[in-house]
Amino acid sequence: xxxxxxxxxxxxxxxxxxxxxxxxxxxxxxxxxxxxxxxxxxxxxxxxxxxxxxxxxxxxxxxxxxxxxxxxxxxxxxxxxxxxxxxxxxxxxxxxxxxxxxxxxxxxxxxxxxxxxxxxxxxxxxxxxxxxxxxxxxxxxxxxxxxxxxxxxxxxxxxxxxxxxxxxxxxxxxxx
Amino acid sequence: xxxxxxxxxxxxxxxxxxxxxxxxxxxxxxxxxxxxxxxxxxxxxxxxxxxxxxxxxxxxxxxxxxxxxxxxxxxxxxxxxxxxxxxxxxxxxxxxxxxxxxxxxxxxxxxxxxxxxxxxxxxxxxxxxxxxxxxxxxxxxxxxxxxxxxxxxxxxxxxxxxxxxxxxxxxxxxxxxxxxxxxxx
Numbered sequence: 167x168x169x170x171x172x173x174x175x176x177x178x179x180x181x182x183x184x185x186x187x188x189x190x191x192x193x194x195x196x197x198x199x200x201x202x203x204x205x206x207x208x209x210x211x212x213x214x215x216x217x218x219x220x221x222x223x224x225x226x227x228x229x230x231x232x233x234x235x236x237x238x239x240x241x242x243x244x245x246x247x248x249x250x251x252x253x254x255x256x257x258x259x260x261x262x263x264x265x266x267x268x269x270x271x272x273x274x275x276x277x278x279x280x281x282x283x284x285x286x287x288x289x290x291x292x293x294x295x296x297x298x299x300x301x302x303x304x305x306x307x308x309x310x311x312x313x314x315x316x317x318x319x320x321x322x323x324x325x326x327x328x329x330x331x332x333x334x335x336x337x338x339x340x341x342x
Numbered sequence: 343x344x345x346x347x348x349x350x351x352x353x354x355x356x357x358x359x360x361x362x363x364x365x366x367x368x369x370x371x372x373x374x375x376x377x378x379x380x381x382x383x384x385x386x387x388x389x390x391x392x393x394x395x396x397x398x399x400x401x402x403x404x405x406x407x408x409x410x411x412x413x414x415x416x417x418x419x420x421x422x423x424x425x426x427x428x429x430x431x432x433x434x435x436x437x438x439x440x441x442x443x444x445x446x447x448x449x450x451x452x453x454x455x456x457x458x459x460x461x462x463x464x465x466x467x468x469x470x471x472x473x474x475x476x477x478x479x480x481x482x483x484x485x486x487x488x489x490x491x492x493x494x495x496x497x498x499x500x501x502x503x504x505x506x507x508x509x510x511x512x513x514x515x516x517x518x519x520x521x522x523x524x525x526x527x
Binding site for chain 2: 194203204206207209210212213214216217220221223224227228231232234235238239286288
């Protein structure tokens, strides 16, 4: 369920078509003056305009819902491949959403705040055994140790550091 | 992408549609047989069979649900919508006899959704249609839920093929929760 690039050309075509249909309607209305024959056609065209408007609004709204989900999956920084598919306004929306979420997280859980994007599933232990599914390069953990994440290597790492990578599919939780 | 974080707009309940719901938009794309009760001037180009400038009164055409809803008016006769065959007397008897055997996906994947929307068109058979849809859902509900409980252990794809969209989304949600519970236990 990936986000595809916003199709700007499609929107331009839609705007042109809408303007044409709308003008046709205005022209018909100007001629009516008491005759009600043209009204069904005007209603017909108006229904078409509303339909187009609804489809586009739903498409844009659905994109925003997916972008919101990205914050919970990938964290604050989105991978470049995904950012490439977002337009400037969507990036702006994402940043605003991030800020709102951060403000909220700071306000709960006492002085330090509470990161609710961690521990989405109930944790069973502090450290977990993970296997690397793809080459991810170097990874630094809290005590300064640097680990090389190479495909098929296994490591025993703190759960909170691995969570994001597991969600992205880089690491796999090994349940022995 | 983890499906749990992405929460799309659900379809509307009863006779309402949710404006942003993608399911409702797809549903309103379904075509209905209609008959025009008044002429539509200058729109003749839409009717491929005729070569006139206008769509004359009494033309039989197939219109998508969104257009039929937009044009339909109770007081003024603009359009009359015929019932699709799944909602007519013959099929209602079939559903009354045994709702489980029917392949709802083949009969129109949006049986419940479209049926609820058909109630907008003031057909004299509305109470019967509404009752049939409700009884069909009740009759099939148990089978759908049973299969979701068992989907973890066996292949239920043959049953899923015969479900309408509403039943499939219900089954999907149930399966997800069954998986969650299995993992916790």
